[in-house]
Amino acid sequence: MIAFAAEAEADALKPSQRKAFYDAYAGRVDVDHHLNEYLTKAGLAEKTVNERRGLIGRFAQWCREKRVKLGRVDRRSAGRYVSEVIDPMHPATQTKHLSALRSYWKFLAQRGHVTLPQGVSLDMGWPWNGQQIEKRGKRVERGSRQETERPFTDDEVAALLDKPFPLNAEFEELMRDVLKISLLSGMRQAEVLTLWVEEVREGESGAGLVFDIQQGKTDAAARKVPVHPDLMEIVERRRRGKGGKEWLFHELADQPNPGDTYGKRFKRWREAVGVDDKREGVRRSLVNFHSARRWFATKADRAGIREAVIKDVIGHVPDKKNVTRASYIAASSGAQMRECVEAVKVG
Known part of the structure; x- marks a missing residue:
């Protein structure tokens, strides 16, 4: 039924618009192709909108450099991005970055812009769910106390x-x-x-x-x-x-x-x-x-x-x-x- 609806929608477009429509439908577009639509409808605070635009845009740029289109983003490519870019970040920044990507992918899945593997629900945020590795605290040795951010003097x-x-x-x-x-x-x-x-x-x-x-x-x-x-x-x-x-x-x-x-x-x-x-x-x-x-x-x-x-x-x-x-x-x-x-x- 979704395919028939897509064909009907495409038939209503001008010939010059059909290729762009089919590209979007098939995932042959850049990762951030639907970003403005997501940010407009997500109901986020202005600060969060700007923050998520930057975080998702960073992944989109990485995908452009790797020549990965939206429809080709899978568990493996997501894991590679996490290993190369997100893992070196502070744990709090990791969480924020992955949260932005999961939220965007939930939106993409709900709108039918991406195809999920069989058995994966729309609200899981696949392929970003479970990507962050829990960093357990190490034993604190004498003289090795972790320094934290502080007030100005x-x-x-x-x-x-x-x-x-x-x-x-x-x-x-x-x-x-x-x-x-x-x-x-x-x-x-x-x-x-x-x-x-x-x-x-x-x-x-x-x-x-x-x-x-x-x-x-x-x-x-x-x-x-x-x-x-x-x-x-x-x-x-x-x-x-x-x-x-x-x-x-x-x-x-x-x-x-x-x-x-x-x-x-x-x-x-x-x-x-x-x-x-x-x-x-x-x-x-x-x-x-x-x-x-x-x-x-x-x-x-x-x-x-x-x-x-x-x-x-x-x-x-x-x-x-x-x-x-x-x-x-x-x-x-x-x-x-x-x-x-x-x-x-x-x-």
Whole structure:
């Protein structure tokens, strides 16, 4: 029945369109041929859309280099890609990459764009299911403790904010404004970069002006973060003369992936001013933009703010083991969250 329906649909097309139709039906198209359709209908947050476009696009480019079309992607070619590209990644990145590919393949299977082996269900994400190898922890020997990413030190924050800006001068205002907001709010990079003007508004009693974050990576990410007094000049300057749906950071509005653009510039900036921490055997530097968020949480903790309030400000899910906190105690008030934010000072 599917074949008959495909023939009927093809007969309705112009001769010049039929080859493209049959190529798509037979899988003789590039891996990312249906990517825009998938991203449009998946109902994902903007950050996730950009992230998945990059991850799936990376596999599509690998397939182009190997001359593998969509219909030829099978368990063996998927396994080869995992071995060559995904296995060397950090486990968290592996999971994210494979999740994107599984989700795309579920969509392709459900739409009939790929043919599954007999007995494989549409929702398995074949051929990507079961590809990630579980990495079990090794015995920790004396002196071999695994180093983890960390907050900035105060000296590193000073270097970023006070040393002459080493990149193109036209980027300076944007780069410094984004970093300051994260340092004084604990907001994630993507949360800062994608703020609309109308998402800076008056909060509930005691909260004052807030960043109204309405979506994110977890349910707890949607929250209202009080605007620190030291950020008022930045906020007012960036809201001036703009409509509600315009970006606070308009410089990145036309970028296909604002986070990637900012992140690459930030890496060059911090390395140029000596803010780096590479360790033997560790792929990434132990400091990155997320270190600003860690610095904020650390400073709030040192100022005596309760952990539960800090979690509400930075958008962390309450500990599920703490049933009382997770299920019975209401979220922190606007006044409590403002107290947390104002307890943190730069300089």
